[in-house]
Amino acid sequence: MTADISTRSLKQRKIKDTLVAYSFIMPNFLGFAVFTLGPILFAVYLAFTQWNGSGAIKFIGFKNFINLTQDTLFLTALKNTLVYCIATVPLTVICSLFLAVMLNQKIFARNFFRTVNFFPYVASLVAVAVVWNMIFNPAKGPVNQLLMMLGVNEESLPRWAADKDWAMFTVILFSVWKNSGYYMIIYLAGLQGISAQLYEAATLDGCNKWQQFRYVTLPQLRPTTFFVIVMLTIQSFKVYDQIYMITQGGPGSSTLVLVYHIYNTAFIDWDLGYASAVAMVLFLLVLIVTLIQFRGEKNYANA
Numbered sequence: 001m002t003a004d005i006s007t008r009s010l011k012q013r014k015i016k017d018t019l020v021a022y023s024f025i026m027p028n029f030l031g032f033a034v035f036t037l038g039p040i041l042f043a044v045y046l047a048f049t050q051w052n053g054s055g056a057i058k059f060i061g062f063k064n065f066i067n068l069t070q071d072t073l074f075l076t077a078l079k080n081t082l083v084y085c086i087a088t089v090p091l092t093v094i095c096s097l098f099l100a101v102m103l104n105q106k107i108f109a110r111n112f113f114r115t116v117n118f119f120p121y122v123a124s125l126v127a128v129a130v131v132w133n134m135i136f137n138p139a140k141g142p143v144n145q146l147l148m149m150l151g152v153n154e155e156s157l158p159r160w161a162a163d164k165d166w167a168m169f170t171v172i173l174f175s176v177w178k179n180s181g182y183y184m185i186i187y188l189a190g191l192q193g194i195s196a197q198l199y200e201a202a203t204l205d206g207c208n209k210w211q212q213f214r215y216v217t218l219p220q221l222r223p224t225t226f227f228v229i230v231m232l233t234i235q236s237f238k239v240y241d242q243i244y245m246i247t248q249g250g251p252g253s254s255t256l257v258l259v260y261h262i263y264n265t266a267f268i269d270w271d272l273g274y275a276s277a278v279a280m281v282l283f284l285l286v287l288i289v290t291l292i293q294f295r296g297e298k299n300y301a302n303a
Helices: 002-046 063-068 072-103 110-122 125-135 142-149 167-192 196-204 209-220 222-237 241-246 258-267 272-302
Strands: none
Touching: 002 272, 063 272, 072 110, 072 167, 072 222, 072 258, 072 272, 110 167, 125 167, 125 241, 167 222, 167 241, 196 209, 209 222, 222 272, 241 258, 258 272
16 A cells, blocks of 8 residues: 555656656747747748738649749859858868967967957947948958059959959858858867877877878867868858848849848748748758768768
């Protein structure tokens, strides 16, 4: 009898503990379900429909996805997104790693330089974009003024964001400058986790600084580099704010990217079904690229 009471009491206590645990989880789960999971599922459904946001939703099957293959604006946005990603990811990795290695040394005012390099990432995007446009102003910007002082003819000066041939390059430079400070901090954490004994052993083996960097630092930073590349790739495919603040997709469609195209299609043209189809393509692209990266890292680790 006493054993039955003890067992019943233990079960009641477990149920109570479980309910208490779920009571802590439920608010976060409800928020996720309402504001994230629900919209995602609705967007998947909309990708197979035609809807302007107010009328009746019309199911059209795969018509939106078929139309994508013939949409020159979508293909341009896809190409620009790939160009932006291919250029931004390696440049940001190289710059952030270089900054981390330099600022991991015992140099004068090291913390000050770390703060200066990190500041663009935490500063308001609106403020830094305005400053950037002023610096690269084709007529009075200090960059073009410096180029003129170096002997570049005024007719040959780049017009940066105002020129379709230079606009994407300008956006890429801006993104690398703004994001390098954040990934520098991540690399600094990775560098400080490398054992000093490895460098001592490499020095005893006669390795110079470059050989230590190549055979000790880079291999030890491989997990950090993998994380940085994955995050940068996803961030590059989702780029929107830099494009909006600097070029707004122009001149023409030279800097139009997928997310900005989704925004224009959904909230300017009010074709929510077609915009959702573009969003699904973007999701699949990010998923495929991420899976390839994880597979490559796994194969490299097993080699």
